Amino acid sequence: MRYLIRDRMFAFHEEAWIETEHREKLYKVNRRFLRLRTTFDFVDTHGEKVASITKKAFTLHHTILVKQDGAVVARISKRAFRIFSDRFKVRLRDGRRLRIVGNLWDHEFDIQHRGTTLAHISRRWFTIRDAYAVDVLSPEDSTLLVVLAVCVDHIIQDRKGEQLTNL
Template sequence: MRYLVRDRMLAFHEEAWVETEHRQRLFKVNRKLLRLRTTFDFVDTEGRQMASIVKKALTFHHTILIKQDGENVGRISKRKFRIFGDRYKVTLRGGRRLRIAGNLWDREFDIADDSGTLAHISRRWFTIRDAYAIDVMSEPDWLLLVILAVCVDHIIEDREGEQLTNL
């Protein structure tokens, strides 16, 4: 199944919609600003919070917590200093581990576990800068995989912003 993430342009605060490939809106991703931590809430079309991601402030590793119903269900982290390529690791409740790797500069990457690829994230087919596709191969995990794709996308945006301010 293919899901699309479309950032809302010209919004006062950061907002994106996750849609099916048939343009049916599933939920909105809201970024809460002016906090010590960066928080994104995943809210369905009826206003119920499905999940949230919280970027921890002041960590040596880029770390984002994934929460559902107030409980941590996973953690995504990236080593800040890495010589060869970008790679993220995901640790889920219960000990399950996932890997996220690929060409992150062009935002073409896969989410995989030991059994193989679970999802492929791509901006390749979109001319609009702020839209990307998530092709999910593991339907039971679709929500988690969409959340992870949004996490990595925002880590990359934060990193690009840091590089621009250092120029």
């Protein structure tokens, strides 16, 4: 299944929709600001919260928690000081460990478990300027994989902003 995600969706005033390849709206991403954290809620078309993403503040590594029904189902982290590669590690509640590898800056990366690709994220399939696709190859984890793609996008946008302020 292919999903469409707009990558500049985290502007202060915006809400964004995640759609199927047939333009059917599935989830709305709402952004809430907290004092020490930034939280995003995934809400379905009926207004029910499906998941929330919370960026932890004051950590040496970029760390984001994914919660469903109040419980942490995934922890995604990236070392702040990686020299040779750009990789994320994901620990799931069920004990699985996923890796996110590829060209993250151009949104061409895979979410893998033990060398098997569960999802491929790519900007090249869409001509819409600020959009990219998430091709989910593991349908039982489709919502979680889309949420992880949004987490990576959020961390990339944060890092781009940090680099611009350091210039």
